[in-house]
Amino acid sequence: MTIGLTPLTENMPNGKATKPGDVVFAMNGKSIQVDNTDAEGRLVLADALCYAHSFNPQLIVDMATLTGAMRVALGAGATGVFSTSTKHWNLLQKSGVQTGDRVWRLPLFSHYTKQVADSQLADLNNIGGAGAGGACIAAAFLKEFVTHPNWMHLDIAGVMDNKDEVPYLGKGMAGRPMRTLVYFAKALFSNEFTD
Template identity: 55%
Template sequence: MGAFLAVAQGSDQPPVFLELHLSAKKSTKPPLCFVGKGVCFDSGGISLKPSKSMGSMRFDMTGAACVLSTILTLAKLGSELPFDVIGLIPLVENLPSGKAIKPGDVVYAMNGMSIEVENTDAEGRLILADGLCYADTFKPSHVIDIATLTGAILVALGDSAAGVFTNDKTLWKEIHKAAANTGERVWRLPLYKHFSEQVKLESIDLCNTSKPSFQGLGGSCIAAAFLKEFTTSNSWMHIDIAGVVERKGSNPLYNTSMTGKPLRALVEFCELLAKSS
């Protein structure tokens, strides 16, 4: 897990890769696997963020919290699912130091792919890359990763919906239905081959941002295309929740800070999946 460990090396706090299992009483189907981004504080690393916005970067573990809460909620509800639910949560801090990863460094993911770290503030996709590789070892029916991954999703969708990228139309229909049932909007965005080409290099497999000619364009789609390289699943979904995690309007369902979205939708998704299995 070289990509995961590379992000963690700037901090004095050791990384943790948390693995959770909710076992079905009668498991008759392959497991469902969630992967949650757990950057417990994100300064941007050597590619340092502006200090004005850095205080809120302790919330960059919201994807991890969502995965943990989904499994905990299913357990408390006593949901009788015909499949196990697995949660994989890479936990790190992204900090600058003499030990920190530097722009231009090359790291290797669990599947052996080489990655040039063009920007240390694009660290979430690095830890998710290893999480997705590890998820494949369980031979799951579906793999879903949840992350506060890009500011670009906020530009595209505002705080109205989480962005969804998937290679499975049926999976999209299920999460869309679950989101509609719970009032937590999702919106599907493209995974064109065009975006995949922007993260591929000649001498190194991938770049963690994009080619110079495409810098600053389609950031959320670029990040999703990068993640797609690390899963062999034909039923994978990436949910970018960066735009929906903080309450920005008046809604009695949520407190004055973090919303917990899309927790309700994910729990409902699991229940719907159980009924259709």
């Protein structure tokens, strides 16, 4: 069975809006220092990841246009993937080869985790300490809300639209890497994947 969660919120400024330096609490009780209010998507996604655990899943996959840093790192050439499961990563990578929508694995080094844990006011900081490695820092932040051993985060900021990079797609929103995810799900629930 596949369960899809869509965390949505309205992002509108007013007198009660989150301000830089505010501390908020995630669903799992972790406190988060908000140093950049433009990095709000990861706050919403953090609660969705916590909630996903309540379904006792085999695998948690999240997908978001999370960082401009991913567009800088990979452009439209591939979807950036962070994974705690090499087996699931390998299947996703094979699925990308089959569909023509490339995926590229990026690191979840403790170096990035240390940056998001660098806060004087809270358990975590929503953007970390350094300016470089933004996509990796965002993934490290999300990982703080995942206790399940099988998790993949797909940052689709670089592939969300098509200018002229992908010849089989018209200009505009690309829908990438949906073909890869469909192929991946089919393979996951067939005999192509074994634990």
